Amino acid sequence: MRIGVRSLVASGMTLTMLALGAGAAQAQAPQLENGKTKAVYDYKTAVRERVFIPQPGIDADRNGVDDWVTADVIRPAESNSANKMPAIIDPSPYYTTLCRGNEGQCMTDFNADNVNDRWPLFYDNYFLPRGYAYVLAQMNGTGVTTNGCPMHGGPTDIAGEKSVVDWLNGRVKAYTSASLTAPEVVASWHNGSSAMIGKSYDGTLSNGVAATGVEGLKTIVPISAISAWYNYSRTGGVRHNTNYPGSSLNPQITWNGTSPTLGFGITDRRPICQPVNNDLNNDANTDTGDGDSHGDVNTFWRERDYNIPAATKIKASVFATHGLQDDNVKMDQIGMWWDTLGKAGVERKLWILRAGHEDPFDSRRAVWVDTLHRWFDHYLYGVNNGVEKEKAVTVEEEADVWKDYTSWPIDGTQNVDIFLRASDVPTAAGTLGGGANGGAADTLGYTSQSNTSETGAMNTPTGSQTNRRVFLSRTLTKDVRLSGTAMADLAASFGTTQSNIAVLIADYGTGTQVSRTNSEGVINAATKTCWGDSATGGEACTVGQPCTIANAQIENACYFDTTKPTTTATTWRVTRGIVDSSNRDSLWWLDANPVTIGQQYRYKFPTQPTEHIFKAGHQIGIVVSGNNGAAATTGNTNVAVTLDTRTSKVTLPIQGGYAAAASAGLTDAETVAPTLGAVPADIATATTDATGTTVTYTLPTATDNEDPNPVVTCDPASGSKFAVGTTTVTCVAKDANGNTSAAKTFNVVVRRDVPVNGTVGGSVGATLALSIGAPAQFGAFTPGILRTYLASSTATVTSTAGDALLTVSDPSTVGTGHLVNGTFVLPEPLQARARNAANTGTAYNNIGSSLNLLVWNGPVSNDAVTLEFSQLVKANDPLRTGTYNKALTYTLSTTTP
Numbered sequence: 001m002r003i004g005v006r007s008l009v010a011s012g013m014t015l016t017m018l019a020l021g022a023g024a025a026q027a028q029a030p031q032l033e034n035g036k037t038k039a040v041y042d043y044k045t046a047v048r049e050r051v052f053i054p055q056p057g058i059d060a061d062r063n064g065v066d067d068w069v070t071a072d073v074i075r076p077a078e079s080n081s082a083n084k085m086p087a088i089i090d091p092s093p094y095y096t097t098l099c100r101g102n103e104g105q106c107m108t109d110f111n112a113d114n115v116n117d118r119w120p121l122f123y124d125n126y127f128l129p130r131g132y133a134y135v136l137a138q139m140n141g142t143g144v145t146t147n148g149c150p151m152h153g154g155p156t157d158i159a160g161e162k163s164v165v166d167w168l169n170g171r172v173k174a175y176t177s178a179s180l181t182a183p184e185v186v187a188s189w190h191n192g193s194s195a196m197i198g199k200s201y202d203g204t205l206s207n208g209v210a211a212t213g214v215e216g217l218k219t220i221v222p223i224s225a226i227s228a229w230y231n232y233s234r235t236g237g238v239r240h241n242t243n244y245p246g247s248s249l250n251p252q253i254t255w256n257g258t259s260p261t262l263g264f265g266i267t268d269r270r271p272i273c274q275p276v277n278n279d280l281n282n283d284a285n286t287d288t289g290d291g292d293s294h295g296d297v298n299t300f301w302r303e304r305d306y307n308i309p310a311a312t313k314i315k316a317s318v319f320a321t322h323g324l325q326d327d328n329v330k331m332d333q334i335g336m337w338w339d340t341l342g343k344a345g346v347e348r349k350l351w352i353l354r355a356g357h358e359d360p361f362d363s364r365r366a367v368w369v370d371t372l373h374r375w376f377d378h379y380l381y382g383v384n385n386g387v388e389k390e391k392a393v394t395v396e397e398e399a400d401v402w403k404d405y406t407s408w409p410i411d412g413t414q415n416v417d418i419f420l421r422a423s424d425v426p427t428a429a430g431t432l433g434g435g436a437n438g439g440a441a442d443t444l445g446y447t448s449q450s451n452t453s454e455t456g457a458m459n460t461p462t463g464s465q466t467n468r469r470v471f472l473s474r475t476l477t478k479d480v481r482l483s484g485t486a487m488a489d490l491a492a493s494f495g496t497t498q499s500n501i502a503v504l505i506a507d508y509g510t511g512t513q514v515s516r517t518n519s520e521g522v523i524n525a526a527t528k529t530c531w532g533d534s535a536t537g538g539e540a541c542t543v544g545q546p547c548t549i550a551n552a553q554i555e556n557a558c559y560f561d562t563t564k565p566t567t568t569a570t571t572w573r574v575t576r577g578i579v580d581s582s583n584r585d586s587l588w589w590l591d592a593n594p595v596t597i598g599q600q601y602r603y604k605f606p607t608q609p610t611e612h613i614f615k616a617g618h619q620i621g622i623v624v625s626g627n628n629g630a631a632a633t634t635g636n637t638n639v640a641v642t643l644d645t646r647t648s649k650v651t652l653p654i655q656g657g658y659a660a661a662a663s664a665g666l667t668d669a670e671t672v673a674p675t676l677g678a679v680p681a682d683i684a685t686a687t688t689d690a691t692g693t694t695v696t697y698t699l700p701t702a703t704d705n706e707d708p709n710p711v712v713t714c715d716p717a718s719g720s721k722f723a724v725g726t727t728t729v730t731c732v733a734k735d736a737n738g739n740t741s742a743a744k745t746f747n748v749v750v751r752r753d754v755p756v757n758g759t760v761g762g763s764v765g766a767t768l769a770l771s772i773g774a775p776a777q778f779g780a781f782t783p784g785i786l787r788t789y790l791a792s793s794t795a796t797v798t799s800t801a802g803d804a805l806l807t808v809s810d811p812s813t814v815g816t817g818h819l820v821n822g823t824f825v826l827p828e829p830l831q832a833r834a835r836n837a838a839n840t841g842t843a844y845n846n847i848g849s850s851l852n853l854l855v856w857n858g859p860v861s862n863d864a865v866t867l868e869f870s871q872l873v874k875a876n877d878p879l880r881t882g883t884y885n886k887a888l889t890y891t892l893s894t895t896t897p
Helices: 123-130 155-168 201-210 244-254 270-281 307-313 332-344 365-381 454-458 657-663
Strands: 047-055 067-075 085-092 133-138 190-199 217-223 317-323 348-353 393-398 401-405 413-421 430-433 443-448 468-472 480-484 487-494 500-514 523-530 558-563 566-580 601-606 610-614 619-625 639-644 649-655 683-687 693-695 711-715 720-722 725-734 744-752 768-772 787-799 804-809 830-835 851-856 860-873 889-893
Touching: 047 155, 067 085, 067 123, 067 155, 085 123, 085 155, 085 201, 085 365, 123 133, 123 365, 133 155, 155 190, 155 201, 190 201, 190 365, 201 217, 217 365, 244 270, 307 332, 317 332, 317 365, 332 348, 393 610, 413 468, 413 619, 413 657, 443 468, 443 619, 454 468, 454 500, 454 566, 454 619, 480 657, 487 500, 500 610, 500 649, 566 601, 566 610, 649 657, 683 693, 693 744, 768 889, 787 804, 787 851, 787 889, 804 860, 830 851, 851 860
Parallel strands: 085 133, 085 190, 190 217, 217 317, 317 348, 348 393, 430 468, 683 744
Antiparallel strands: 047 067, 067 133, 393 401, 413 430, 413 649, 443 639, 468 619, 480 610, 480 649, 487 601, 487 639, 487 649, 500 566, 500 619, 523 558, 693 720, 711 725, 725 744, 768 787, 787 860, 804 851, 804 889, 830 860
């Protein structure tokens, strides 16, 4: 045995690999000015082309051949395979019928050359000079097409608009006409990045295409768009309309528009698509039609809920906008979509307008154009302008007053349960409470009517309660802000097996609101301003400056300015919701279940998301009725309803939570003090500081009959410096209404210690000890048989060093690393390994001149080691009579003595 000290030097190498993937050629870097793409391309020389994209396997008009969709493209003349550019796509069914924008712009071929001359909206005029293509993607069965039928935003409609993105990225083909033998059109000028944008149906199609996860669609800008078609036509199992897809919307977008004045020879597709529409209208198609017979969610509507696929597939960033007063595409559409986007983890931005079904271009034009410009630059050209890092949410607080927030619902919003309470007079309006089981009566009755108007539901709140029940807050002493979705949770019984139950939240008090009457919150002014370039022959103008139009037959970017009409209101509908009693548990059509007459059920349903500030001096009203103008006059009417006024509630999303509500006097006065939980046990501690020491402790908890978070305070506070001796800590709980609990106390005892330094110690000598047990013996080797023989021995290791290494070596020059019998050497090498309790040894390896067996990373005493040996003898190995052996040297060494 040999014990020594040796050095071990290890070296390493770090390799960095760069993975390079094949992809489309990149765009030429855009020219920037003030951090944004600069207008350097001439609109007047732009390339205009129309392409037709086949839809394999889609035959929506049932004529036996595949459908086609049409896309009109306008792009800078300089766009080519060496100067690639992104595309802004507006997918729409409206280009030749209802047309687009505040000024009703249609596609127009003024000179009848089968190439589009009028490009609705300002996107082409503004963005083309800045290096963007603009695409009018016409939905299946609409626009300049002779194929297909619209399917109410269904899978075939979405597939058609998706194919435009696929064509731009070279995944599908397009042709100069709707024929596979026509010349092919290749988008070699495209840089691989596209956006989709549009209001209403256009934004809806953008949502649907994004939900497919299609590659190359980098961002979408849905404006007042639908995310789930069911919620456009129904709420809570209650229909808003009858046969809307087949008898209303589809016919509007399949007629031949104002042709031939547009210059298009457009086919009136209403007769062609009538059989399809008949199927949608057929109430016998309870699962695959529009389901008017039941008004619930079925397969037809589920296929048109883009939130379902988007939850796992969407990749595009989203810049959405929506109007708080939009009663066409209601706020629940953006509410659902915003939640889906958050769960999917996509980058998102939101503008909330105090308007109806409006485009922000007509509400906050200059800021909108600038923000949209930077958004497209970032996501389509990769410009590092920081737009994605700005606050995500912008809310129009009141007419033309905007504020930015980091999230929506806005920062600091908490859900607050507000209970509906009966007043002392059964025929009078009720009150609002912060806790259950309050009020003067267990129940209140009313007669539910299916034709109750919004005005009838909320006006004169202290008037007749026969067909509704109104519950009023106290007069607010401070502003109260709602942000998000209020949820109704009502307990009620009915006098028949089915009726509807509705909730409306109203603001009672004089204030200025953006008018809903005869407008969507926007009115055209007499003046116009310029937002881009004009085609050849059009007037030159400067962006943001006044302009006029001399010739309406020339594509231009001169748009009416707008104003916001306001009104002084004493009663204002803030939000509303409704549910069919049969859908109390589920909206799925097969789950609908009538109620038992007289049996109480709970009805939980949302209202429309909103942003509203109830001003000090106003009252908040919650109105329960059979309808409130939110839905069509469906459901049983003149139904006796008994409302539980002990447990029925509406959960309001209030900025600042219950504390803000209580501080403003929203609910009934409340005088019950909180209950303080157990205080900590007495605390004993010590310090050498004559002035005392810092002591921390856990605050006791508290509960309250209304306030979910009563404030607990203790004096002295946790983290204070406590003097030497005994200090009594006094704790109390206080609710948001100012009620204070009885005090509870505990003691903190601080002992002063005076330490005197002294020493005691010992020393350890350097020790590196290794003992080896009995020699290892393999036993007899059997000639002619393939076999591995095993043997073992033991060792004991003691080391006071910082590390230690056990090795074994064969110092012999005869058959080094092999067993020998005189001059005879076993052909196969001798192998060894070592194990201890930590099992940190090596696998079997050839001993050779030296083999590392075991490592210790610190001191060790009497560590038991098992030394294991392996010897392979092959069937043809020659064996000599006698004993094979070898003297080995074990070394215990260290590099840190």
